Amino acid sequence: MAERAVIHDRPRLTPRQLAGAIILHAIVIAGAAIMFFPFLWTIITSITPDASLTVAPAIIPQNPSLGAYEQLFTERPFGLVIVNSFVLAAITTAVQLFTSSTAGYAFSRLPFRGRGIVFAVYLATMMIPLQVLIVPLFVEMKSFGLLNTYLGALLPTFASAFGIFLLRQAINQVPHELDEAATIDGAGHFRIFAFIILPNIKPALATLVVFAFMGSWNSFLWPLIVLRSPELQTLPIALAGLQGQYISDWDVIMAGSVVSVIPMLAIYIFAQKYIIQGVASSGIK
Amino acid sequence: MTLSAIQPIRSDQDPAERNSRPGHSRATAPLRTRSQKTKYALTVLAFLLPSAIPLALFTLGPMIGAAWISLTKWNLLAPQQFIGLDNYSKLLTDPRTGEIFLHTVYYIAGYLPLVYVGGLALALALNTALKGRSFLRGVYFLPVITSWIVVALVWRWLLNPSSGAVNSVLGWFGIEGPGWWTDPNWAMPSIILASAWKDLGFVMVILLAGLQSISPDLYDAAKVDGAGWWRRTFSVTIPLLSPSTFFVLIISLINGFQVFDQVYAMTSGGPAGASQVVVQQIYDLTFRYGKAGEASALSWLLFIVVLAVTVIQIRGQKRWVNYG
Structure with missing residues (x-):
């Protein structure tokens, strides 16, 4: 399965293996076409003026135009909201990397009485729908005087049970022999965390970067409620605004959707390099 | 303490x-x-x-x-009025509550096997020396990062009973396609299909990261012992992937019970309430009917169910989760 194993098999591929490889390629590529289709449709609609959504788009649009994209950046504040969303997502991601890895370490490597219950309480924070937390959270932020501030939008995103759970699972898989060797060399928990654990969970850290960034980048309800000033607005709110304002301008809506996916895709492609990084570099086992 | x-x-x-x-x-x-x-x-x-x-x-x-x-009667505007456990007793005696929980469980029962088996197959396939696999991994991840508003539009068109692509293709084989999201019996399967399609890439990424922590030496050893691909997959890969599988299961169940965006965007709970799920009901109670108290009570009922399911899974993990 691992790339290495497959590579040194290559010189002695039997006809059966070759057929298997061809079938695998065919299935994966056909699947990819199905996955890509809706995105292709989005792109085509975005460059088709007066696009309609009731029928399938023409593969080659008539009178293609980038007018919808121009409209986004001239008539609508898309330049501003992209910068705003990017800054918020970057801060959320950086803080979550810190809070998730420290908590993940505690839940994996620092046993204490009642730890199972504390972990259950952490997980429990994911189990109630955001829709009902919004009202009490709003009241709370109001009393802190943080309405209409980025701090108010950011604070609830600083710790995520999802990220903590993800990293705890990853740290559980790092062999204890590595900690023990470091302990014998006189390293304490802070050193083991920083120099043994973190370098060994890069794939999970990169996965968290993708999901933390995506969570912030797509978050709609809380920023909508806490950020009132137009200059603080974020991308999903501007996207939703397009739908209200240009009821039938599907090209503009789809252009907005394309623009919103591209930065996220760039983050994913950047992180993927680390997600797939093999164990070869970690020197374990 | x-x-x-x-x-x-x-x-x-x-x-x-x-x-x-x-x-x-x-x-x-x-x-x-x-x-x-x-x-x-x-x-x-x-x-x-x-x-x-x-x-x-x-x-x-x-x-x-x-x-x-949840212990009050409140429409978000007028002052709150304390009514004790009335919201809970109202919900527990209303047959509609059982129905929306059943719809939610139906969603999970359809979605979870599809997305897990699909995501696992995809992760295994894209972990081999496939040509252009980085590009393919990106393509499979695209739906995960696309917003439900866009995904729902596309799927409503794909599954359109008269002009949609899916029924047209079925028609070539002489099969008369169902009414999908316009038919009460097919509304939930439509939502399940679109959700599994969208989240495949999510499961793939988590499992791919998990696959990286399995040492290639184990595969080499299994090969020396004469184990074929299936044997290696079921005896080496899947057991050693169990921490990631456990994570995917817990997260998918927690999120599955709170399914909302896709329901809201594809059917809003219809037709005739056939795809009404718990969080859609919470949303309707709060923002359409001004019953914030009842909505909060329903959330706490949901919380208790999700907590119970999660605790059972955590208790059961020692039987099958294997941390290297």
């Missing part, structure tokens, strides 16, 4: 820690002196507080706030 109460315990006392080796590391060795105990407690706090403070203030706090709202 005082500082010195936070002490390491022996591994065999904590189910979560059963895989570590007692006595080998400093963490699990008994701490004798008072100052050692205090130092250990401070270390634990230093690692936990950065996450505990925001979670307590901005999630647990509002959860307790919602619990209070």
Whole structure:
């Protein structure tokens, strides 16, 4: 399965293996076409003026135009909201990397009485729908005087049970022999965390970067409620605004959707390099 | 709890820690002196507080706030009126409540096997030396990052009973396609299909990351022993992937019970309430009918169900989850 194993098999591929490889390629590529289709449709609609959504788009649009994209950046504040969303997502991601890895370490490597219950309480924070937390959270932020501030939008995103759970699972898989060797060399928990654990969970850290960034980048309800000033607005709110304002301008809506996916895709492609990084570099086992 | 109460315990006392080796590391060795105990407690706090403070203030706090709202009659505008457990007894005697929970379980029962088996197959396929696999991984991840508003539009068109692509293709084979989201019997399968399609890439990414922690030496050893591909997959890969599988299951169930975006965007619970799920109901109660108290009570009922399911899974993990 691992790339290495497959590579040194290559010189002695039997006809059966070759057929298997061809079938695998065919299935994966056909699947990819199905996955890509809706995105292709989005792109085509975005460059088709007066696009309609009731029928399938023409593969080659008539009178293609980038007018919808121009409209986004001239008539609508898309330049501003992209910068705003990017800054918020970057801060959320950086803080979550810190809070998730420290908590993940505690839940994996620092046993204490009642730890199972504390972990259950952490997980429990994911189990109630955001829709009902919004009202009490709003009241709370109001009393802190943080309405209409980025701090108010950011604070609830600083710790995520999802990220903590993800990293705890990853740290559980790092062999204890590595900690023990470091302990014998006189390293304490802070050193083991920083120099043994973190370098060994890069794939999970990169996965968290993708999901933390995506969570912030797509978050709609809380920023909508806490950020009132137009200059603080974020991308999903501007996207939703397009739908209200240009009821039938599907090209503009789809252009907005394309623009919103591209930065996220760039983050994913950047992180993927680390997600797939093999164990070869970690020197374990 | 005082500082010195936070002490390491022996591994065999904590189910979560059963895989570590007692006595080998400093963490699990008994701490004798008072100052050692205090130092250990401070270390634990230093690692936990950065996450505990925001979670307590901005999630647990509002959860307790919602619990209070669930004991009142409130339309978000007029003053709250305390009514005790009336919202709960109303919900528990209303047959509609059982129905929306059943719809939610139906969603999970259809979605989870599809997305897990699909995601696992995809992760295994894209972990081999496939040509252009980085590009393919990107393509499969695209739906995950696309918003439900766009995905729902496309799927409503794909599954359009008269002009949609899916029924047209079925027509070539002489099959008359169903009414999909316009038919009460097919509304939930339509939502399940679109959701599994969208989340395949999510499961793929988590499992791909998990696959990277399996040492290639194990495969080489299995090969030397004459194990074929299927054997290696079922005896090496899947058991060693169990921590990632456990994570995917827990997260998918927690999210599955709170399914909302796709329902809202594809059917809004219709037709005739056939795809009404718990969070859609919470949303309708709060923002359409002005019943914030009842909505909060329903959220707490949902919370209790999700918590019970998660606790059962955590209890059961020792039977099948294998931390290297």
